[in-house]
Amino acid sequence: MMPPLNVVAQGHRRLLEVLSALTDDHVAEPSLLPGWSRGHVLAHLTDNARAFARVSALALRGELVDAYEGGQTERDAIIEGLADRSADEHRDSIARHSAALEAVWSQAAADDWERPVRFRNGDLSGLVHMRWREVWIHLVDLDLGVGPQEWSDEFSCHAVDFLLPRLPDGITLRQTDGPRRWPADVDGIEITGRARDLAAWLAGRTPQRIPTGALPDLLPWPAHPTPIPDEQRLSVR
Template sequence: MQPPVAAVVEAHGTLERLLAGLNDQQVAEASALPGWSRGHVLAHLTDNARMFARLAEHALRGDLVAGYDGGVDERNAIIEATAGRNAAEHRAELATHTAALEAVWARADDVDWSRPVTFRNADLAATVFARWRETWIHMVDLELGVRPDDWPEDLAAHAIDFLLDRLPAGTRLRAEDVRRQWSVGDGQPGTVVTGRVRDLAAWLAGRTPASSPVAAEGLPALGPWPAHPPQRLDPV
């Protein structure tokens, strides 16, 4: 599948405009994520771009490397160490790393997108989809005016595809505004959840939808976010 590079570049532009007037006080204020300031969210988005660019650079050479040599502890340490930047520093660092990521992607051809990466034991194309999710979902977490209703329709549908495993087997989702349906597993039909595509995606992502999806039996409890498989470092 051709990854949505242009859509991610557009999302980066939206994020840049969103942060244009951000001041130091706003950076230090709480985000929608428990325990994280806006600075933590921006530090994560910045380092996420750096990490994906690292994976892409090595993938284009036919190499596999870990996203973080020190695993999740390294990731968390980087976020904590850089969350306290001021607004101008956050904007500059984010711009630098998103530009570097986009530049690496611009060198990829159709064959390159299928090159393996350690991120979710997937391929290079999967990191583009992941960056698309990260950028739009965390823009909501910044609480600067972007809401799930602002998500592109294609992004919302992709988020549902990615997050569907959070639902019990047999659950069906019906997006009434785009006339699309998703089913979980091959078992007997269970709960049917209906709503608009962006509201279904926001609910599955643990964010607040404009209008809550509904189900006759009540909304099912969501399971954990899709887990990362163990990393592989041997080329395939």
């Protein structure tokens, strides 16, 4: 299935619009993520694009690699090392790496989107969806005027689909501005709200309107699954 390349590109454009007036003082100020400045969020968005471009380019050649060969330690070190850059450096780097990522994906043919990647034992299409989530959720975390009210219905429903494992048993969600219900085939205590508000709540961000119902404590963010051996993943093609 063709992934949502156009809406990821729209997210990149919105990010660059938001950063057009960014100053060095803004970079150093706290983001909405505990312990991270805006510079940390920007460094993460930049290096996520770089890592995904590398993984994607190699996947198109039939090669499987980790997004970060050094794991979480390498990822965290890169973010710390880039966080204190100037506003101009952040702007230029995000623009360059986002464009490079889009360029790699533009080379994919229709059947390439099912090429396996190690990330979440997924495929190339899954990386596009992951970047979609990274950009729009972290746009909110930057606290530069973008909130969940800008999340489209398409993105919001996708985010709920991905984050549904955070919902405790016996709870269902019902969209009040559309037809969706999660889980679709389970009855339970119902929480209602607009899709963007349900998605924001599940993502641990502040909804524009708090969903209606007794909101439970959420379970952890969906964990990375146990890695599948490369031989087994490549054998499916």
